[in-house]
Amino acid sequence: MSESVHTILRGRVQGVGFRYFILTRARQLALSGFTRNLEDGTVEVYAEGERGVLDEFLRMLAEGPEMARVEDVQSTYGGARRQIVGFYVR
Numbered sequence: 001m002s003e004s005v006h007t008i009l010r011g012r013v014q015g016v017g018f019r020y021f022i023l024t025r026a027r028q029l030a031l032s033g034f035t036r037n038l039e040d041g042t043v044e045v046y047a048e049g050e051r052g053v054l055d056e057f058l059r060m061l062a063e064g065p066e067m068a069r070v071e072d073v074q075s076t077y078g079g080a081r082r083q084i085v086g087f088y089v090r
Contacts, residue, residue: 002080004033005054007045009061011071018043019089021065026087029053036090047087048080 009018014037022035022045031054033047047057054077064070 002048003051004048004078004080005075007075009043012069013043016067017065018068023089025060029057031087032084034088034090
């Protein structure tokens with residue numbers, strides 16, 4: 001059964017290729033959703049898929065790309081909306 005996870009990443013997460021790191025990992029895991037930079041310097045991620053795959057994805061996000069420094073990851077799980085096909089940078 002598909003679920004969703006909404007995540008906010010804090011730290012040195014903008015200007016370091018993080019959204020494209022997220023995009024690549026999400027597509028490798030066949031997740032649907034999006035990522036975008038927010039005005040407060042955080043990165044938002046919304047992803048849908050199987051719970052185990054979402055958990056693996058969150059572990060990848062906590063590590064981030066080489067130039068990033070993730071200081072905080074806040075995630076909330078919910079039901080999948082199934083309105084997004086593919087994964088995108090907004």
